[in-house]
Amino acid sequence: KQIISTIDALVLRPEVSDLGELHMVIFSGHRVDETGRAALRFPLDREAQARDLIREALSKAKTGWKRIEVLASAAPGSDILCHEVCAELGIDSVVCLSMPKDVYARFVFENTDYWRSRYLELIGRRPFLQLSNEKGLPRWLEGSGIDPWERSNSWVLEMARTRGAKKSTLIALWDGKAAGDAPGGTAQMVQIARQAGNVDIVRIDAGQLLS
Numbered sequence: 001k002q003i004i005s006t007i008d009a010l011v012l013r014p015e016v017s018d019l020g021e022l023h024m025v026i027f028s029g030h031r032v033d034e035t036g037r038a039a040l041r042f043p044l045d046r047e048a049q050a051r052d053l054i055r056e057a058l059s060k061a062k063t064g065w066k067r068i069e070v071l072a073s074a075a076p077g078s079d080i081l082c083h084e085v086c087a088e089l090g091i092d093s094v095v096c097l098s099m100p101k102d103v104y105a106r107f108v109f110e111n112t113d114y115w116r117s118r119y120l121e122l123i124g125r126r127p128f129l130q131l132s133n134e135k136g137l138p139r140w141l142e143g144s145g146i147d148p149w150e151r152s153n154s155w156v157l158e159m160a161r162t163r164g165a166k167k168s169t170l171i172a173l174w175d176g177k178a179a180g181d182a183p184g185g186t187a188q189m190v191q192i193a194r195q196a197g198n199v200d201i202v203r204i205d206a207g208q209l210l211s
Contacts, residue, residue, distance in 0.1 A: 021065065022067045023069075025069065025171060026157060027082040027170075028172045028185075029172060030077060030206055032078075042173075043210070047081070050173065054082055054171075061169060068092070069165075070093040071096050072094075074104070076119070080122060095122060095123060095126050096155070096159070098131050099130060105120065149183055150183050153192060161198065168200070169201070170189065174205075176207070
């Protein structure tokens with residue numbers, strides 16, 4: 001963890017000299033619902049509503065700050081919307097990938113060409129960082145019991161916390177449930193942000209997408 005923090009702090013040097021003017025934002029949110037999902041959470045036809053909610057939260061996060069940077073993954077749904085909204089608002093965002101970009105495209109967007117196209121466009125115009133050179137855990141962590149997606153969340157959180165910014169905030173489009181569909185989701189990101197103790201948490205109630 002210390003090595004990752006040191007390297008990421010070097011890679012993500014800000015363009016301004018006064019880090020006290022920097023607001024570091026982590027974004028995490030639910031994926032768009034897959035076809036046939038039993039309990040709806042983010043229906044595809046609510047994309048425009050989700051975009052508006054994310055835009056409102058990011059606009060508030062930007063207000064009053066000389067500089068704001070956003071770290072987010074690129075899963076279909078909330079993550080991609082976040083980066084697209086950042087571009088609209090003139091906010092710097094970095095795409096954080098747990099594996100190489102081409103492997104990520106094949107693995108995450110296996111049956112979703114609509115979102116894959118947007119991902120490829122996003123990767124073409126936004127800076128990105130990757131945690132691993134392969135899918136899953138590196139060999140030195142095999143058998144450790146660590147979940148690759150949870151490890152990725154911890155990586156993103158540590159990158160934000162080691163920036164020396166005046167304020168760090170997690171914005172989460174989240175249904176509020178303590179357990180998600182799988183390890184390493186939005187619920188886990190909220191949990192580790194709470195445990196960090198120095199990260200503000202702003203929840204966008206995902207329940208609004210069902211009303």
